[in-house]
Amino acid sequence: MRYQKQICMLLALIFAVAFTFGCSPAPAADTAAATASSGTETAPVATAAATADESKNSGDYVYQDLQDAELTFYQYSVENAEIIQSAIDQYETIHPNVKINLESVGGGTDWRTSLKAKISSGDEPTLIALEGVSDFDTFSDMLEDVSDQPWVSHVYDSVLKECTIDSKVVALPACIVCYGLLYNKGIFTACGIDGETLRTYDAIDAAFATVQEAIDSGKLKDQYPDLETVVSLPAAEKWVLVLHGANAALGLEFSNGFDAYNAKTLDFTTAGAFKDYIDLMVKYSADADNPSALNAVDYDSAMGGSFCIQKTAAIQMGQWVQPIVAGVDETMLDQIGVLPIPLKGVDEDNVCYGVGEYFVVNRHSTDAQKAAAKDFLNWFYLSNEGKSVQSNDLGFNVPMDCYGDYPVDNVVSQACNAYAQSGNITPLVFGGYPDGWQDSFGAGIQSYIAGEKDWDTVIQEAKDSWAQLR
Amino acid sequence: MKQSKLVFWGFQTPCLIAFSLAILLPMAMGIYYSFTDWNGIGSSAVPNGLSNYITIFTNDRQFAYSFRYTLVFSLAAVLLVNLLALGLALLVTQKFRGSNAFRSIFFLPNLIGGILVGFIWQFIFSDVFDGLGTLLKIPWLCNWLSTPQTATAGLLIVVVWQMSGYMMLICIAQIQNIPDSLLEAASIDGATRFQRFWHIKLPMLTPAFTVGIFLTLANCFKLYDQNLTLTQGGPYNSSEMLTMNIYNTAFSMNKFGQAQAKGVVYLVVVAVITLTQLFFFKRREVEL
Incomplete structure (x- = not known):
C-alpha cells in the first residue's frame, strides 16, 4: 500500500514536470531567438563588405548593407503571389541575409479580417498591403513614417496626398487600380x-x-x-x-x-x-x-x-x-x-x-526588420529589375515619374490610361x-x-x- | 492522509493551470471587453457600461435573425443526426457480410475537416446538382446555394452527413453493451422484433442519446467552417449563423466589444440549453 502511494507520487511529479516544460516552449524559443539575433547583430558587418557595394546599384536604387532580418510580407492579390515571390527571390540574392516570407490572403477570402485576426494573435507582419484610407485609420497604431525614403520624391503629387497623414508619408502607393x-x-x-x-x-x-x-x-x-x-x-x-x-x-x-x-x-x-x-x-x-x-x-x-x-x-x-x-x-x-x-x-x-493598393511598414517590428522592409520597397520600385517586374510581370501602373522606360504591360491599364488622358x-x-x-x-x-x-x-x-x- | 492530498494536487494542478489559462482567463477578459467599446486593434478600450448589450438586443436585426436561425437549425440537425445515427447503428449491428466496411464508410465523413467538407459540397451543390438538373430538366436541382431555403437545406445535409457517422459509433457501442440474455429472454417470452426494439433496446440506448444529443447540440451551435465554405452566410446573409455573425461583428465591423457581448449572451444560452438537456436525459437513463 505504502509502495503504491510512492509510485503515485512519483507519477504525479513526472506529470507535473513534463507539463510545466511541455507547456512552456514559447519562452524557451524566445530566448533562443534572442540569443541568435543578439549574436547576429554584431556579426553581419564583418561578413559583408563594410562599405556599400556600388555594383549592386540599379536604376534609381542605391544599395545599402542591411542587418540580418526575417520578415513577413502580407498582401492580398493572390493572383500575383508567384510574381511577387520571384521578385523576392531576386532581392534575396542581392541581400542574402534578409529573408522575406510572402503571405498572400485574398481572392474569395476577406484579407482584412484575416489580417486583423493575425494581429490579435500577436503575429504581426512587417510589410503590409492596405487598400485605402480607412485602413490607415484602423491600423493607425502600426504605420511607420516613411517620409525620408528615396521613392517619395518620385511619386506624383496628387497621389502623394493620399499617402500622407499629418504631413507624414506613411504609405507607398503600390499601383493604380x-x-x-x-x-x-x-x-x-x-x-x-x-x-x-x-x-x-x-x-x-x-x-x-x-x-x-x-x-x-x-x-x-x-x-x-x-x-x-x-x-x-x-x-x-x-x-x-x-x-x-x-x-x-x-x-x-x-x-x-x-x-x-x-x-x-x-x-x-x-x-x-x-x-x-x-x-x-x-x-x-x-x-x-x-x-x-x-x-x-x-x-x-x-x-x-x-x-x-x-x-x-x-x-x-x-x-x-x-x-x-x-x-x-x-x-x-x-x-x-x-x-x-x-x-x-x-x-x-x-x-x-485611382491608387488601389498601398504598402506600409509596421512600426512595431524590430529596427532590422523595418530597415529591410524599407530597402525592399526601394528596390522593388526603383531598381531596373523591380521596375521591370512592376510594369511587365505585374502589369502595375505605378504612379511614379521614373517609369518612362518601363511602360505598363497590361491591356486593361493601357485602355484605362486612355480614359484617364x-x-x-x-x-x-x-x-x-x-x-x-x-x-x-x-x-x-x-x-x-x-x-x-x-x-x-x-x-x-x-x-x-x-x-x-x- | 497528507500524502494522498499531495497526490491529489499533484495530478490536479497541471490541469487547473491549463484550464485557467486556456478557458477561464480568456472568458474573464471577454466578459470585461463586452463592457467596453474596444475595436479589437487599438490600445484604447473605454468602458461603456451596458450599451453593447442594449445595442445587440434592440438595434441589431441580423443578430436576432442569426440567433433564431441557429436555434432552429440546431434543433433540426439534432433530430436528423440522431435519428439517422440510430438507423445506421441498428443497420450495421445486424449480422451480415461487410457490416464492418459499412461502419467505416458511414464514419468516414467525420474524418474530413469541416472546411474541406464545405468545399466538396459546394462543388456538389453548385456544379453536380446543377449539371444533373440541366441534363435531366429537373429545375429544383439547380441553384441550390442561391435561395435561402435550399441553402439551409444544403447546410443541413452537409452537417447531417458529417456528424451522423460519429453518433452512429456511439450508438453501436451502446447496442453492443446490451446483454444478449435480455433480448433472448424477451424473444422466449414471445416479444416481437419491434417490441424488443421499443422496450429493451431503446431504453438501454438512452445513455447514447444523452451523449449524442449533447454533442450534436454543442457542435451545431459552434458550427462555423461548413457555414463559411458552403454558403459564406449567403445568399444575402440569410444563412449567417451566430458564430459567423459574432466573427463578422468583431473582425469586419471592428466592433469587438459588441461581438464579445454577443459571445457572452450566446455562452449563457448554450450553457442553459445543454445543461437542461443533460439533466433530463440523465434522469431517464436505465441502470442495469
Missing part, C-alpha cells in the same frame, strides 16, 4: 459593333442586345461555340457589387477616399443610376429569368469559368485579371477592351481609376467606406437581385447602416 466593363472585342466585332464607340448607357444597352440576339439566333455558333450570354455577373462577390460597383456611383458623390471616410451620412444621389446599371448587368446575364441564381455565381466561375473561355462577352473587372486571362488563354489578352461603367444620366463614359475617370473612394458596410449593402443588393426587397428599401438600409457604422 482601374476597372470598367471588360468586353471581348472579337465577339463584338463579329456582331458588327465597334466597342470604341460605346460611350453611353443606351449605346451599351443596344450593343448588348445585339450580341444577345446574335447568340440566340445561333449566328456566332461556329466562331464561338461556348458563348451563352453577354454578361458575367458574379453577384456572390460583395466586393464586385459594392466595393467596385457602388464606387462607380459614389465616386461621383465624393471627390476622394478621405471625403467618403469623413462623411457621417450618405446622400446617395446617384442611387437611381446605380440601379439602372445593376439592372443592365442582370438583364444580359445567364440567369436573367431567375436572377436569384446570380447570387451563387462567384469570381472563379464568372471569370475563369465564363469570360476567359468565351462563354460570356463582358464582365465588370479591372487590370488585376491579366494573369488569370493569360493563364487560361494568352491570345485572349489581345481581345480585351474596356467599356465605361455607364451611370445613366449622371456620367456615362467613366472608368474607375481624356479625363473620363471616377476616383476610387471605396477605401473610405465604413467597415462592414460592404457586407450589409452587398446583402442588400443581393436581395434586390433576388427580388426579395425593392431598391428604395435597399438604399434606405444602406444609408442607415452607413450612419450606424460610422
